[in-house]
Amino acid sequence: MNDALYQMLDPTAETAPERRMRRAPTVRLEDAVIGLLSISKERSNEFLGSIERLLVARGLKVARFMKPTHTKPAPESIVQEIVERCDVFVVGLAD
Numbered sequence: 001m002n003d004a005l006y007q008m009l010d011p012t013a014e015t016a017p018e019r020r021m022r023r024a025p026t027v028r029l030e031d032a033v034i035g036l037l038s039i040s041k042e043r044s045n046e047f048l049g050s051i052e053r054l055l056v057a058r059g060l061k062v063a064r065f066m067k068p069t070h071t072k073p074a075p076e077s078i079v080q081e082i083v084e085r086c087d088v089f090v091v092g093l094a095d
Contacts, residue, residue: 032060
């Protein structure tokens with residue numbers, strides 16, 4: 001594991017990137033449930049479908065989620081389900 005600092009970019013209106021130490025993975029991907037969240041922008045489902053097929057082809061477990069609209073944060077019920085079911089999480093954009 002590389003302990004070097006890395007630059008974390010926040011997709012919101014950050015004023016300066018934050019520097020953090022790399023963290024060791026908490027779980028092996030083979031043992032994890034990987035959550036994929038579509039933000040409901042055009043083609044994000046298609047993009048995440050491709051990612052899901054690649055992950056499943058490698059024998060990994062995937063759970064899909066979708067926000068009702070890209071214009072608002074995910075509802076608390078979706079966030080709670082993600083927290084309860086997933087070990088790793090990917091948010092997919094497709095513009």
